[in-house]
Amino acid sequence: MKVISVVGYKKSGKTALVSALVRNLSGLGTVGTVKHMGEQRLNPADTDTGRHFDAGADVVIGITGTEAAGTELVSFSRNFNLEHALDQLCDQGIDFAVVEGFKESKLPKIVIGDLQEISNVVFRVPTDIDMHEELTSSLVGVALAQPDRYTLEALIKKARKNPAIRKAGAIGTFTGIVRELAGNERTSKLEFEKYEPEASKALDCIREDLKKKEGILEVLIHHKTGVIKAGEDIVYIVIAAAHRTELFPALNEAIERIKAEAPIWKKEFTEKEEFWVHDRE
Known part of the structure; x- marks a missing residue:
């Protein structure tokens, strides 16, 4: 939207x-x-x-x-x-x-x-x-010219409009959220920056690669940018597949590839400090 x-x-x-x-x-x-x-x-x-x-x-x-x-x-x-x-x-x-x-x-x-x-x-x-x-x-x-805004429900509706949905037996979703507590550390918020247009190209490549797999009918990905508070949504993935056995591996591959391939930088704000996560990896 x-x-x-x-x-x-x-x-x-x-x-x-x-x-x-x-x-x-x-x-x-x-x-x-x-x-x-x-x-x-x-x-x-x-x-x-x-x-x-x-x-x-x-x-x-x-x-x-x-x-x-x-x-x-x-x-x-x-x-x-x-x-x-x-x-x-x-x-x-x-x-x-x-x-x-x-x-x-x-x-x-x-x-x-x-x-x-x-x-x-x-x-x-x-x-x-x-x-x-x-x-x-x-x-x-x-x-x-404005960027697209999506909710999970909007992406599911978009997947259902694909004519290929007639062959689907399942729609699976993944929602990544900001983890507030990790051990004794409390994270108040994260800030995400996309390196464009490379980030969008990487997400499109992941989508197209997954859609080539047997039984995968639609793949939609939306990654938010800016400041996102603890507990709020970061990324949505929606996949329509013919069978659940094809669906779950595709969801897992999608999120792993997003983390590994998309140039999206994450800054973390804890009670003690703030830092860019890629500088610590």
Whole structure:
């Protein structure tokens, strides 16, 4: 899933720009949006969903309408943030996510006006923009240029879309996470850097080699970069195979080859020190 954020001052035209992006991206794939809505409450205390939520429910899902007329679903959750919202869109197999607001996030941003001290700015447009065709095309290009975001569920959905899945008897997955405790040492986080384009080439080579093996129908790999906290996911591997006897060796080979062949550097942060792991090996 490609993710782009639109930020600017209040009433600077963010919603108009987001709407134009959504209209154009929807011709290229499925689109989801996330909007920062301030402090307003969508499930007031005098509604049934509000009463459920205030009583202590962690998740409340409201469904309106009937099956014949079509339904709408809204979900209220506690301790839900932008990352969770994006993962939820990704889990649904959405191709593009357009975020309105959240100027403090680390997302790639299209900035309207002279808003300053914003990180990861990939494009700027003037206030009171005229969304002409040339500018819209440029913004779509900016969105398409962003790196792909994946969840495990999104990769499984992608594997299921492969026509070869009709021959599959199993889908197996591997999820690598940040180990917090190793002996007496506590790791708070890891930081990963990819040496591109070589890292992507190495992962593609591993995928293609494994797909040549008997019974292996699909191989998908996604390795995250940046800072990843203890307990969080690092790498996903999804393999579809005709039989389980072919599946498990392929999963093991995939992760071993990623560690040995892909130029992805890992920095470890413990209670006592921080260091690049390859310097210790």
